[in-house]
Amino acid sequence: xxxxxxxxxxATVGARTPALAPDAEAQPGLRADGRLGVHYALTxxxxxxxxxxxxxxxxxxxxxxxxxxxxxxxxxxxTGRVEAVCQTGSRAARxxxxxxxxxxxxxxxxxxxxxxxxxxLKPGIRIVGIDWPAALLxxxxxxxxGASGLRELTGAHGRPLLCTALKPMGLTAxxxxxxxxxxxxxxxxIIKDDHGLADQPAAPFAERLARCREAVERxxxxxxxxxxxxxxVTAPARELPHRLDAAKAAGCRGVLISPWLVGLxxxxxxxxxxxxxxxxxxxxxxxxxxxxAGMAPELVLGDLxxxxxxxxxxxxxxxxxxxxxxxxxxxxxxxLRRPLGALRASLPTPAGxxxxxxxxxxxxxxxxxxxxxxxxxxxAQGDLAAGAAALRRAVEEAAP
Amino acid sequence: xxxxxxxxxxATVGARTPALAPDAEAQPGLRADGRLGVHYALTxxxxxxxxxxxxxxxxxxxxxxxxxxxxxxxxxxxTGRVEAVCQTGSRAARxxxxxxxxxxxxxxxxxxxxxxxxxxLKPGIRIVGIDWPAALLxxxxxxxxGASGLRELTGAHGRPLLCTALKPMGLTAxxxxxxxxxxxxxxxxIIKDDHGLADQPAAPFAERLARCREAVERxxxxxxxxxxxxxxVTAPARELPHRLDAAKAAGCRGVLISPWLVGLxxxxxxxxxxxxxxxxxxxxxxxxxxxxAGMAPELVLGDLxxxxxxxxxxxxxxxxxxxxxxxxxxxxxxxLRRPLGALRASLPTPAGxxxxxxxxxxxxxxxxxxxxxxxxxxxAQGDLAAGAAALRRAVEEAAP
Numbered sequence: 001x002x003x004x005x006x007x008x009x010x011a012t013v014g015a016r017t018p019a020l021a022p023d024a025e026a027q028p029g030l031r032a033d034g035r036l037g038v039h040y041a042l043t044x045x046x047x048x049x050x051x052x053x054x055x056x057x058x059x060x061x062x063x064x065x066x067x068x069x070x071x072x073x074x075x076x077x078x079t080g081r082v083e084a085v086c087q088t089g090s091r092a093a094r095x096x097x098x099x100x101x102x103x104x105x106x107x108x109x110x111x112x113x114x115x116x117x118x119x120x121l122k123p124g125i126r127i128v129g130i131d132w133p134a135a136l137l138x139x140x141x142x143x144x145x146g147a148s149g150l151r152e153l154t155g156a157h158g159r160p161l162l163c164t165a166l167k168p169m170g171l172t173a174x175x176x177x178x179x180x181x182x183x184x185x186x187x188x189x190i191i192k193d194d195h196g197l198a199d200q201p202a203a204p205f206a207e208r209l210a211r212c213r214e215a216v217e218r219x220x221x222x223x224x225x226x227x228x229x230x231x232x233v234t235a236p237a238r239e240l241p242h243r244l245d246a247a248k249a250a251g252c253r254g255v256l257i258s259p260w261l262v263g264l265x266x267x268x269x270x271x272x273x274x275x276x277x278x279x280x281x282x283x284x285x286x287x288x289x290x291x292x293a294g295m296a297p298e299l300v301l302g303d304l305x306x307x308x309x310x311x312x313x314x315x316x317x318x319x320x321x322x323x324x325x326x327x328x329x330x331x332x333x334x335x336l337r338r339p340l341g342a343l344r345a346s347l348p349t350p351a352g353x354x355x356x357x358x359x360x361x362x363x364x365x366x367x368x369x370x371x372x373x374x375x376x377x378x379x380a381q382g383d384l385a386a387g388a389a390a391l392r393r394a395v396e397e398a399a400p
Numbered sequence: 401x402x403x404x405x406x407x408x409x410x411a412t413v414g415a416r417t418p419a420l421a422p423d424a425e426a427q428p429g430l431r432a433d434g435r436l437g438v439h440y441a442l443t444x445x446x447x448x449x450x451x452x453x454x455x456x457x458x459x460x461x462x463x464x465x466x467x468x469x470x471x472x473x474x475x476x477x478x479t480g481r482v483e484a485v486c487q488t489g490s491r492a493a494r495x496x497x498x499x500x501x502x503x504x505x506x507x508x509x510x511x512x513x514x515x516x517x518x519x520x521l522k523p524g525i526r527i528v529g530i531d532w533p534a535a536l537l538x539x540x541x542x543x544x545x546g547a548s549g550l551r552e553l554t555g556a557h558g559r560p561l562l563c564t565a566l567k568p569m570g571l572t573a574x575x576x577x578x579x580x581x582x583x584x585x586x587x588x589x590i591i592k593d594d595h596g597l598a599d600q601p602a603a604p605f606a607e608r609l610a611r612c613r614e615a616v617e618r619x620x621x622x623x624x625x626x627x628x629x630x631x632x633v634t635a636p637a638r639e640l641p642h643r644l645d646a647a648k649a650a651g652c653r654g655v656l657i658s659p660w661l662v663g664l665x666x667x668x669x670x671x672x673x674x675x676x677x678x679x680x681x682x683x684x685x686x687x688x689x690x691x692x693a694g695m696a697p698e699l700v701l702g703d704l705x706x707x708x709x710x711x712x713x714x715x716x717x718x719x720x721x722x723x724x725x726x727x728x729x730x731x732x733x734x735x736l737r738r739p740l741g742a743l744r745a746s747l748p749t750p751a752g753x754x755x756x757x758x759x760x761x762x763x764x765x766x767x768x769x770x771x772x773x774x775x776x777x778x779x780a781q782g783d784l785a786a787g788a789a790a791l792r793r794a795v796e797e798a799a800p
Contacts, residue, residue, distance in 0.1 A: 060721075061596075062568070062569060062570075062596065063567060063568030063569055063570065063596075064565070064567055064568065064594055064596065064775065064776070065567060065568050065775075065776055065779060066776060066780075069776065069779050069780060070568060074568065074570045074571070077570055078568065078569055078570035078602075102570070102600055102601055102602060103569060103570075103596070103600065104598075104600065105598055105599045105600040105601065106599070107598045107599055107635060107636055107639070108636055109598070109634050109635060109636060109658070109661040109662055110596065110598035110599075110600075110634070110661075112661055112684060113595065113596060113598075113634070113658065113661055113683050113684065114596065116684055116687075117595070117596070117658065117661070117683030117684050118683060118686075119686070120683070120684050120685060120686030120687050121682065121685070121686035121689070121716050121722045121723075121724075122686070122721075122722060122723070123723060165464070167463060167464055167465060168462070168463030168464065168465050168470060168474065168478065169462060169463055169478055169503060170462075170463065170474045170477055170478035170502070170503075171474070194464055195513065195517070196461075196462065196463075196464065196503070196510065196513060196514065196517070198504075198505055198507045198509070198510035198513075199505045199506070199507055199510075200502055200503065200504065200505040200510075201502055201505065202478075202502060234509050234510070234513070235507060235509060236507055236508055236509060236665040236668060236669070237663060237665045237666045237668065237669035238665075238668070238669050238672065238673065239507070258509070258513065258517070261509040261510075261512055261513055261517070261663065261664075262509055262663040262665065263637060263661065263662040263663030263666065264661075265636045265637045265662065266637045266663065268636060268637065268638070269636070269637035269638050272638065273638065282521065283513050283517035283518060283520070284512065284513065284516055284517050284520050285520060285521070286518075286519070286520030286521035286522070286693075287516075287520050287687040287688045287690065287693065287694050288687045289521070290687065290690055290693070293687065293690070294687050316521050321460075321522075322518075322521045322522060323521075323522070323523060324521075375464065375465075376464070376465055376466060376469065379465060379469050380466075380469060
């Protein structure tokens with residue numbers, strides 16, 4: 001916050017506000033005093049007071065009652081405490097609140113609710129930072145495999161992993177499996193279903209799973225590669241365990257999942273009950289990333305996806321057909337990789353409009369602890385195995 | 401769309417576009433030709449072409465490949481078809497696309513993905529209307545109880561149902577149960593957990609469930625009322641079935657759930673596997689309701705929540721501490737109640753800042769097929785049972 005032109009820098013509110021932010025001494029993203037710290041960027045309506053808005057957030061996200069109806073002890077114990085109010089413009093402020101873990105317990109959905117449940121319905125509130133207490137990191141647990149686990153599974157070391165998507169929907173399972181085999185032979189590490197492949201009639205889940213697993217095994221046996229096929233298990237609540245059982249029975253080591261379509265905590269369930277690696281897709285999260293309201297992408301696709309157990313996280317790379325900036329991508333990479341308690345690092349997986357030609361450049365720019373997801377550009381090569389092999393060579397040559 | 405000032409009204413794109421929108425003859429919200437119709441309001445960047453943007457949406461949400469890489473037959477079968485492009489300003493357009501059911505299958509998460517998965521990450525796209533094919537209405541099924549089922553369960557007829565929330569978090573289960581009993585004695589029909597009550601140490605789920613159920617039974621037996629207690633079952637994926645089992649075993653007839661925290665399809669799971677009535681909470685949906693991007697509230701909290709099985713849907717009433725307009729609330733009421741295939745109607749449940757004093761006015765304005773959720777204002781009465789009774793009388797007197 002130090003770079004922000006401020007009128008009331010560090011103005012603090014409330015009797016028990018510590019003089020120094022408790023996270024100042026700790027790892028970035030960690031908080032040492034056992035509370036959950038949340039930093040908000042507020043856009044203020046005409047005449048709206050930043051400190052008051054901050055205090056109302058602290059009530060809305062916990063007790064949902066006006067302060068006047070609360071006993072003093074309960075208000076102190078349970079509500080969000082305003083720790084800093086920093087006016088950053090005539091209609092803008094940064095504020096920091098902290099919450100007791102007792103307002104969350106150990107449930108991830110309730111953590112999400114406390115972070116942005118009701119206030120998602122209010123204007124001018126954007127979460128721009130979260131400082132996690134050890135208790136929540138322990139409760140949520142993070143990746144079961146992580147970046148290093150994915151390297152073990154694929155045998156890919158010292159370079160970015162390569163990923164592609166089976167598409168388009170509308171092809172038969174047999175046709176998708178043929179593509180899967182070609183990609184595996186060419187040296188792609190992880191071949192995932194396009195995230196729109198669910199259980200449609202053209203390529204039903206069970207048949208697609210069987211054929212693609214068989215295809216990837218055949219390619220690995222023939223070419224000496226160690227490609228993995230990750231089926232998309234994003235599914236109705238009742239079906240999800242069956243698809244996971246099937247994926248595991250078929251010998252899959254990992255799956256693709258869209259957390260926002262099925263609930264973020266589904267990741268923990270898959271990690272704990274199935275032990276499968278997970279590549280997480282950002283479908284439906286985009287509405288959170290507005291300028292004046294929502295949550296910063298590095299907190300949703302970075303912190304939250306990682307805490308819930310994503311071993312790798314797909315995000316729309318800058319310069320592609322979506323509009324994440326280079327700065328956002330850099331922050332996302334950092335949040336997925338940075339030391340955070342005892343959590344394993346996740347593998348940032350930029351996607352969306354990168355090309356075979358630009359892959360080496362992205363490999364150099366993002367470094368080896370990355371997975372490059374390239375779809376359309378590979379399909380444009382015509383010969384998929386040759387295209388994949390060219391991509392693999394380019395990325396290997398770019399490795400340090 | 402007829403009220404929109406337009407420069408190119410009804411300009412259509414593509415060879416197979418029907419002259420008349422297929423939904424013109426059918427029930428509003430239904431589509432007779434078996435395809436899913438989606439209406440978008442687009443905000444255009446400088447120089448951006450509405451028809452091209454529409455066509456790209458049709459590719460992005462299905463095949464995720466450029467048109468040039470698709471065989472003609474597959475493109476025709478699987479991609480979103482642009483049916484209408486209607487320029488509504490120099491930088492604004494309304495466009496209509498239709499999608500084949502084959503791109504969805506029968507999975508609700510994939511339907512959500514096709515509606516707004518990837519394009520949530522793109523700027524200037526807002527879904528403002530959906531026309532459902534019978535196949536999806538049948539697949540998703542809608543409320544298991546619906547508005548009339550909730551009337552049966554509560555015995556409340558000819559007037560709006562009354563609902564309140566147990567709060568604040570931080571009270572013990574015993575204290576919450578005492579409040580529950582008072583509300584039931586006063587004549588509240590449905591007493592739900594505050595949606596932030598999960599499984600925190602102050603009032604663990606199991607103890608809260610047991611004590612509140614007991615309290616409501618005691619009140620019903622004493623006062624001759626038929627109040628119901630709806631525990632909040634929003635929970636981690638692994639815990640959810642256990643909390644539902646417990647709720648059912650304790651004799652609950654319904655539950656509170658926040659679909660966006662646990663995945664929308666969870667509603668269908670609860671309906672089909674547990675038969676419990678559901679009151680759905682809008683936590684975390686608010687980011688979708690931006691002006692220029694997202695989805696209209698009546699489609700998310702109306703159509704989608706209802707299709708997935710919500711028997712009643714909480715929304716932030718106009719004039720309260722959130723900012724839904726009166727027009728949005730009216731549309732929400734309509735989408736929850738309107739005839740839609742064979743779906744049962746859901747009960748609109750306005751909330752957020754209504755008072756005991758204003759309840760009669762809201763009852764008159766919204767009509768009897770409504771549930772009024774009043775929290776803070778009841779707590780401000782001091783004597784909860786007396787406050788509830790006053791509320792009940794006011795609403796009964798306002799009934800037609």
